[in-house]
Each structure stands twice: as structure tokens, then as C-alpha cells.
Amino acid sequence: MDQRWLVERARGGDHDAFAELARATVVRLDQAARLILRDPELARDAVQDGLIRAWRDLPGLRDPERFDAWLHRLTVNACLDLVRRRRRRPIEVELAPIHHPLTADASVVIAQRDLIDIVLRGLDAGGRAIVVLHYYLGMPLTEVADVLRIPVGTVKSRLHRALGEMRIALSDASADTKLASAPGGQVA
Amino acid sequence: MTSPRRFESDLPALLADLYLAGTPDYRDDLVRQTSRMRQRPAWTFPERWIPVELVTTRVPTTRMPWRQLGVLALIALLLAAALAVYIGTRPQRLPPPFGVAGNGLIAYSSNGDIVVAERTGANAQQLTSGPESDSDPLFSPDGRRIAFLRSTRAPGYQLMVVSLAGGRPMTVSTKPLASGDAFEWAPDSDWILLGTSDKQLLRLDAVEHREPVIVATDAVAFPGASLFRPPDGHEIMFTRESEVRQGIGLGIDLGGLWVLDLNGDGVPRLIIDNPEPENRDFRVARWSPDGTLIAFPATIGDGELYRIHVANSDGSGIRRISYGEGIWVESDLRWTPDGSMIAFNRWRKDPSNGGWSVQPVGIIDVRSGTTREAKIVGSKDGTLFDWSPDGTAIVGVPGALAGHGSAATAKPTLIDSASGAATDFSWMVRTQVSWQRIAR
Numbered sequence: 001m002d003q004r005w006l007v008e009r010a011r012g013g014d015h016d017a018f019a020e021l022a023r024a025t026v027v028r029l030d031q032a033a034r035l036i037l038r039d040p041e042l043a044r045d046a047v048q049d050g051l052i053r054a055w056r057d058l059p060g061l062r063d064p065e066r067f068d069a070w071l072h073r074l075t076v077n078a079c080l081d082l083v084r085r086r087r088r089r090p091i092e093v094e095l096a097p098i099h100h101p102l103t104a105d106a107s108v109v110i111a112q113r114d115l116i117d118i119v120l121r122g123l124d125a126g127g128r129a130i131v132v133l134h135y136y137l138g139m140p141l142t143e144v145a146d147v148l149r150i151p152v153g154t155v156k157s158r159l160h161r162a163l164g165e166m167r168i169a170l171s172d173a174s175a176d177t178k179l180a181s182a183p184g185g186q187v188a
Numbered sequence: 189m190t191s192p193r194r195f196e197s198d199l200p201a202l203l204a205d206l207y208l209a210g211t212p213d214y215r216d217d218l219v220r221q222t223s224r225m226r227q228r229p230a231w232t233f234p235e236r237w238i239p240v241e242l243v244t245t246r247v248p249t250t251r252m253p254w255r256q257l258g259v260l261a262l263i264a265l266l267l268a269a270a271l272a273v274y275i276g277t278r279p280q281r282l283p284p285p286f287g288v289a290g291n292g293l294i295a296y297s298s299n300g301d302i303v304v305a306e307r308t309g310a311n312a313q314q315l316t317s318g319p320e321s322d323s324d325p326l327f328s329p330d331g332r333r334i335a336f337l338r339s340t341r342a343p344g345y346q347l348m349v350v351s352l353a354g355g356r357p358m359t360v361s362t363k364p365l366a367s368g369d370a371f372e373w374a375p376d377s378d379w380i381l382l383g384t385s386d387k388q389l390l391r392l393d394a395v396e397h398r399e400p401v402i403v404a405t406d407a408v409a410f411p412g413a414s415l416f417r418p419p420d421g422h423e424i425m426f427t428r429e430s431e432v433r434q435g436i437g438l439g440i441d442l443g444g445l446w447v448l449d450l451n452g453d454g455v456p457r458l459i460i461d462n463p464e465p466e467n468r469d470f471r472v473a474r475w476s477p478d479g480t481l482i483a484f485p486a487t488i489g490d491g492e493l494y495r496i497h498v499a500n501s502d503g504s505g506i507r508r509i510s511y512g513e514g515i516w517v518e519s520d521l522r523w524t525p526d527g528s529m530i531a532f533n534r535w536r537k538d539p540s541n542g543g544w545s546v547q548p549v550g551i552i553d554v555r556s557g558t559t560r561e562a563k564i565v566g567s568k569d570g571t572l573f574d575w576s577p578d579g580t581a582i583v584g585v586p587g588a589l590a591g592h593g594s595a596a597t598a599k600p601t602l603i604d605s606a607s608g609a610a611t612d613f614s615w616m617v618r619t620q621v622s623w624q625r626i627a628r
Contacts, residue, residue, distance in 0.1 A: 013227060019219045030212045035203060044214055048221075048343055049366055049385070055222040060233030081366070081385045116202045135196075136203040167195055 007064035010055075018055055021067070026051070028137070029075045035132045036079045036125060046082055050075035072137055073147040076129050080148075083125040119169040127162040130155060221343055281627035285329035285375035286418035287477045288525040289577040292624030293352075295325035295334050296600070296617040302336050302350065304624070307602075309614040315350050316357055322348070323619045328377035331624040333394060335360070335371060335380055347371060347382065349394045352624075360392045362400055370411040375421035383409025389426060404448055404456060410471035412520055417501065418479035422451050425459075425482070427470040445470040445482070445503065459503030469494060472519055475501075477527045481554075485519050494518055496532060496552060509557050510550075515539070518550065520570060524605075525579040529553055531562065533570035533587070546570055549582065551605065562603045563610040572620040578628075580605055585620055 003024075009017035026047065033043035053074050061070055120128060126148075133144045141159070145152040283289035293304040300321040305312035316322045321339040328335070332352055337345040344364025350357040365371075366385040373380055373394075381403065382390045389404040407426040409415060417423040428443040445460040445468070460482075462468050473484040480501050485494040488508060494517045496510040510518055515537035522531045531551045535544045548561035549571055562582055573584030582603045599612040600621050 011230075015223050018222065022219055022222070023215060026215045026218070027211055031204070031206075035206060044212065047212070048214065048218055051218055052222060052225065052343060052364075053386075055225060056228055057233075059227050059230035078366075078385070117206060120206075131199075132203065135199045138200070163196065170195070 003067065004064045007058075007061070007067045011058045011061060011064065013059075015055075018058065022051055022054075025068075025071060029071070032072070032132050032136055033075060033079050035120065035136060036076065036128045037082065038121065038128075042082050043079075046078040047075060049078040049081075053078070069139065069143055069147065072133065072139065076133060076147055080125060080129060115170055116166075119166045122165060122169055123162050127158060130159050131162055131166075134159060224342070282330045283577070283625040283627045284419070285377070285421065285625075286479075286525075287527075288579055288628070289625035290628040291576050291578050292327075292331055292626035294583075294613075294621050294623050295327055296615065296621040297323040297325060297336070297619045298615060298617060300618075302334060303615075304334070304352065305615070312615075315352070315354070316348075325619075325622045326371070326373065327622045327624045328373045328394070329375055329625060330377040331626050333377065334622070335373065335394070337365065345369075347380065347392065349380075358394075358397070360394055362392075370409040370413070372409075372415045375416055375418075381409070381415055381424065383407065383415075383426070387429070389415075389424070403450070407446070407456070408443070408471065412472040413470070414474045417447075417475050418477055422449060424448050424450060425470075425473060425475070426456075427473070428456075443470065445473060445484075460499060460506070467494075468497070469519065472521060474521050474523055474530075476523050476554075477525055481527075483521050483523065483530055485517075485521070496521060496530060498554065509554060510552055510559065511557060512559065517544070520573075522574055522582075524575050525577060528555070531573065531575065531582055535570070549573065549584070549603075560608075562605070562608055563601070574620070574623070575605075576623055577625040583621060583623065585617060 003021070006017045006021050010021060029047045029050065030043055033046045034040055037043050037046060050071065051074075054071050057074075061067065120131070123131065129148065130144055133139045133147060134141060139147070141155050142152055145155045148155070291307065294307060295302060295304045295315075297303075300323075301314050301318075302316045302322045302325050303312055303314050315334065316336075322336050323339070325334045325336045327333075333349050334352065335347060335349050336357075338348045338357075338359075339345050342364065344366060345361075346359050347361035347365055348357045349360050360380060361382070365382070369385055370383040371380050371392075374391075377394070379394050380392045382392050382400075384390060387406050387408055388402055389407045389409060390400040391403050392400050403424070404426065406428055408429055409426050413426070415424045415426065417425065425445060425447045428446055444458050444462045446456040447459050448454070448456040460468065460470070462470070467487040469485045473482055475482055476498075481498050482501060482503075483496060483498045486497045486506075486508075487493055488495060493515055495508055496518050497506055497508050499506040510516075517535045517537075518532050520533040524530070529551050531549055534547045534550050536547050537544055548563060550559050551562055552559045570587040571584040572587055573582050575582055582605060583600050584603065585598050585600050597616045597618050599614070599616055601610050601612050603610045
């Protein structure tokens with residue numbers, strides 16, 4: 001069913017149309033929120049907050065074509081609000097140090113999926129939000145800037161920094177897994 | 189090393205592969221919940237109909253003819269005179285809204301209800317009941333009412349007020365609060381300032397059912413900041429996140445500190461900016477009890493030190509007051525009622541392994557900078573605490589109880605400020621407790 005038609009219907013108060021939109025988007029929103037918040041319970045809260053606000057404020061959406069971006073904005077902002085409003089503790093963000101090498105005698109080969117998980121943890125919530133918006137939700141940088149309400153230049157510099165940190169961490173971790181996976185678990 | 193181009197092209201698939209949780213189990217429940225909610229009417233969105241974006245919403249004012257104004261002023265004078273006579277004949281005195289006061293009852297959340305009791309636990313009185321979960325009690329400055337959060341089956345929370353004299357609690361919020369929305373009683377105890385997750389400060393009447401009034405927009409009020417400036421509360425302060433910057437090491441977005449005169453033209457003014465490389469955490473800024481100073485954590489160049497700073501009430505004279513060796517994060521400041529000291533949570537970084545460890549609550553003398561320790565109530569999240577109204581003790585619960593909806597429970601701990609001696613209360617609570625202010 002045409003999304004624009006559903007948005008227009010939902011904007012006019014048709015909850016069935018909104019339910020259709022919500023069912024179609026909730027999986028992606030949940031995954032995006034989990035990537036940003038790193039906590040499934042918080043992600044659920046953020047997605048709930050975002051979708052509730054979407055239903056409530058949908059009459060204010062001028063352009064139905066902007067629904068996806070608008071919904072992503074609500075959800076990402078709900079994520080960042082949760083991060084801001086939780087009591088901040090340095091050990092919450094004292095994540096696995098990005099440049100800390102894995103021990104050479106680790107016998108378990110770490111899949112690339114787990115490497116990405118580790119390096120994502122090394123970013124703060126704002127950095128993860130930019131990475132998720134651009135690479136997971138597929139938003140152009142101008143739209144990311146609009147969602148986060150920061151200049152495009154700031155988005156670019158933060159993204160550049162985040163990717164650099166991720167690449168270095170992946171490279172370090174990959175080098176160590178090669179050591180760990182040497183025959184007999186010993187360094188060649 | 190993976191080439192940059194290859195890494196970036198693989199990243200979308202890698203991110204998609206990270207969490208393959210399937211359809212969230214709350215999907216259908218969420219759809220049902222929204223079906224019970226109303227949408228905002230389209231006419232309440234001016235940006236839908238006009239080509240400009242409204243940045244602020246002014247508090248509506250009306251102008252009245254002088255004659256009617258004079259009649260109202262006369263009526264107000266007569267009422268004030270009658271009230272003065274009435275109050276003058278009453279034996280009970282009210283405490284001041286700020287500064288030192290007497291220690292009254294303690295309000296806490298127990299088994300989902302709001303209870304008040306004496307410090308010893310004697311004469312406990314349950315003020316709320318029912319299937320809802322009530323938490324986060326906060327006494328009004330005059331000690332007569334308690335604001336609290338109510339969680340029902342619907343998402344979000346309701347802000348409620350119950351009288352100490354008894355009676356049915358009144359709902360003061362008109363739409364659900366999100367987890368983490370901050371609220372604070374006005375000094376006159378007749379209304380509550382609510383900071384919402386969509387960055388509005390709302391005036392909620394605590395005496396009668398009235399529609400909320402928008403006091404400020406693009407304003408962030410964080411649980412832990414004080415909003416009303418003593419002694420009269422005519423000014424409020426808040427931070428703004430219009431200029432989004434990352435707080436180094438804490439992943440927070442830092443804005444400047446703004447003040448709004450509630451009796452003025454409704455336009456906030458910036459009193460302390462937050463330019464690079466400064467990192468001032470105004471989310472937890474606190475007025476001194478006399479309203480002449482503002483305390484807040486700020487870095488001193490190294491993003492891993494957040495030390496206590498103070499500034500004059502107009503934003504001038506910013507100076508650090510907390511010193512000492514080591515890498516520290518100091519936060520969650522609380523002035524003593526007499527304004528001589530500040531208690532705070534702190535964490536220290538271990539240089540050998542880079543790990544952070546929570547340290548005992550610190551108490552710093554504002555004038556001398558001398559810091560001593562109070563017992564932690566403890567968890568890695570620090571302590572939720574506040575001073576007793578008379579300033580002789582700190583009452584705290586583990587920081588794990590923070591955040592609305594926490595399921596953890598603990599016994600509050602009372603720490604004598606002078607001796608450091610700590611004693612636990614006899615009852616279990618689910619959130620931070622609130623101590624009633626009474627006249628001395």
C-alpha cells in the first residue's frame with residue numbers, strides 16, 4: 001500500500017493506517033535504537049516514546065513524503081533524550097578501550113560481527129547516532145544534520161572521527177585475532 | 189587493514205547484522221496503546237499552516253483597561269488584608285522556601301504507595317493507594333503537599349499532587365511524562381515547573397485543574413538541577429542544547445546557561461556560554477540557597493576532569509573551588525541549606541588501568557575549598573542524596589534507584605554531617621526520599 005496514502009490517512013486520524021505504518025517501521029526503529037543505546041530495554045522505551053509522539057503529532061507533519069525522516073528524528077531524539085536524562089556516570093562511558101589490544105593467548109576467534117559490536121561501544125551515543133542514521137538508516141548527511149539539529153560540517157567531522165576510531169580498532173583487533181588463531185594458539 | 193572504502197561499504201550490512209532480534213514483542217501492544225490516545229488537533233501546529241517556523245512561544249499576556257485593573261487591585265488589596273488577618277490569627281508558621289528550616293516528616297515510596305513517617309519510622313501514614321505505582325515523592329517548600337509520579341498501564345507517567353492533610357490525589361499533568369522528565373515546586377508551593385522531553389518548561393497548577401502554561405521553549409531541565417533562584421524564585425535557570433556539542437568523555441550535549449525572569453518579557457538571556465574547549469555541565473547547575481552563586485561541574489582542559497566551579501548569579505566570576513590530585517569526575521551537587529558547603533558524588537580514575545571507581549560522597553567548604561568525605565550509600569552509580577532541611581545530615585539511597593520505574597529497593601542512610609556517622613532507616617524505599625521543611 002502506498003506509504004504517502006497511509007500517512008495522509010493517519011494524519012487525518014485513521015489509526016488503522018497508522019498501525020500499518022508502525023508495523024512496517026518498528027523493526028528498523030528498534031534495531032536503530034538498539035545500535036544507539038546498546039540496551040534492548042532502553043531501545044524499547046525510545047521506540048515507544050517515538051511512535052507515541054508520532055501518532056500524537058502526526059497532524060503537524062506538513063509533507064507526508066518526509067514521514068520516514070520525521071519518524072527517524074523522533075526516535076533518535078528519544079534515544080538521545082534517554083541518554084541525556086539517565087544519570088551520567090563515567091563508568092557508563094568508560095567503554096572497552098578502543099586501542100586496548102586483545103591478549104595474544106586468546107583462543108577464541110572473534111567474528112567481525114563481534115568486532116563491530118566492540119568498536120561501536122567505543123563511540124559515545126552521539127557518534128553512534130550519526131553512524132546509525134547515515135549507514136544503517138541510509139540518511140544523507142544533510143538529513144542527519146537536520147535530524148540532530150547540528151551543522152552539516154559538524155556531522156561530517158564527527159563521522160570522520162568515528163569512522164577513524166572504528167577502523168583503527170578493527171585493525172588492532174583483527175591483527176590480534178590472527179595471532180590468536182595461529183596453530184596451537186601460540187604465536188608463530 | 190581493511191581499506192577505508194571497503195570498510196564503509198561493508199558497514200551498513202555489518203550494522204544490520206548486529207541485532208537480529210526479529211519483530212519486537214511490544215509491537216502489537218504499542219499499536220493498542222496508541223489507539224487509545226488522541227492526536228493533537230492540526231490547528232495547534234502553526235508550522236503546518238504558515239511558512240515560518242515558530243522558535244519560541246511567548247507566555248500569553250493580556251492588557252486590561254485601567255478602570256478594571258483598578259477595581260481588581262482594590263479587590264486584591266481587600267483580600268490580602270483579610271488574608272493577613274486570617275494568617276495572623278493562625279498559630280502555624282510556614283518555613284521559608286529556601287535556606288535553613290526545621291526537619292519534618294519524610295516521604296518515601298513503599299510498595300507502590302506514597303508514605304510519610306517521622307525520621308524514626310514512627311507514625312507512618314499512607315497517603316496513596318490503589319493498583320498504580322507511585323514513586324519519587326517531593327515535598328512542596330511549605331511542607332503541605334507532595335508531588336509524585338504515578339505509573340499506570342498506559343505508557344509514561346502522571347504527575348500527581350496529594351495533600352498531607354489527606355484526600356484524593358490530584359492529577360496536575362495533562363499528558364504523560366517521559367522517563368527522566370524533571371519537575372520542581374515553585375517557591376510559593378502553588379505550582380510546579382515541569383521540564384519535558386520535548387524541551388519545554390511548563391507551569392502546572394498544583395491547586396486547581398488548569399491547562400499548562402508554556403514558560404520557556406528550547407529549554408532543558410535535568411533532574412538534579414535547581415531551577416528557581418532564591419530567595420523569591422522570580423528567575424529560573426536552564427540549559428539549552430541549540431548549539432549541540434559533545435561533552436568530552438561523557439557523551440552529553442552541552443549548551444549554555446540561560447536565565448528567564450518570570451515577571452519579565454518572556455525572553456531568556458544567556459548568562460554563561462559554553463564555548464570550545466570549555467565543557468561546563470549546566471544540566472546539574474544549582475543555585476546557592478541565597479541565590480547569589482551558581483555551582484556546576486566543568487572541565488579544566490582535560491576532558492576527564494569535571495571539578496566543581498561556582499559563578500556569580502549574573503554569570504561572572506567563574507572559578508574552580510575543588511582541587512586535589514588525581515583525575516576526578518564530580519557531579520550531583522547539593523548545597524547545604526546555609527550555603528556554606530556543597531556535597532557531591534565523585535569518581536576517581538585509576539591511572540594504572542584506566543578504570544573508574546566511585547568514591548565516598550564529598551563535602552566541600554565553598555570558602556576554603558577543603559574537602560572531606562561522607563560514607564557512600566553505594567553503588568557504582570553513586571548516591572541519590574540531599575541535605576536535611578536543617579543542614580545537619582545527608583539522607584541518601586544508592587544511585588541504582590535513580591530513574592523512574594527502577595525496581596530496586598534499599599534502606600535510606602542518614603549521614604551526620606559533622607561526625608560522618610551513618611545509620612540506616614528501618615524501611616525500604618524504591619526511590620529517593622523527600623524531607624519536609626517546617627518552621628523552626
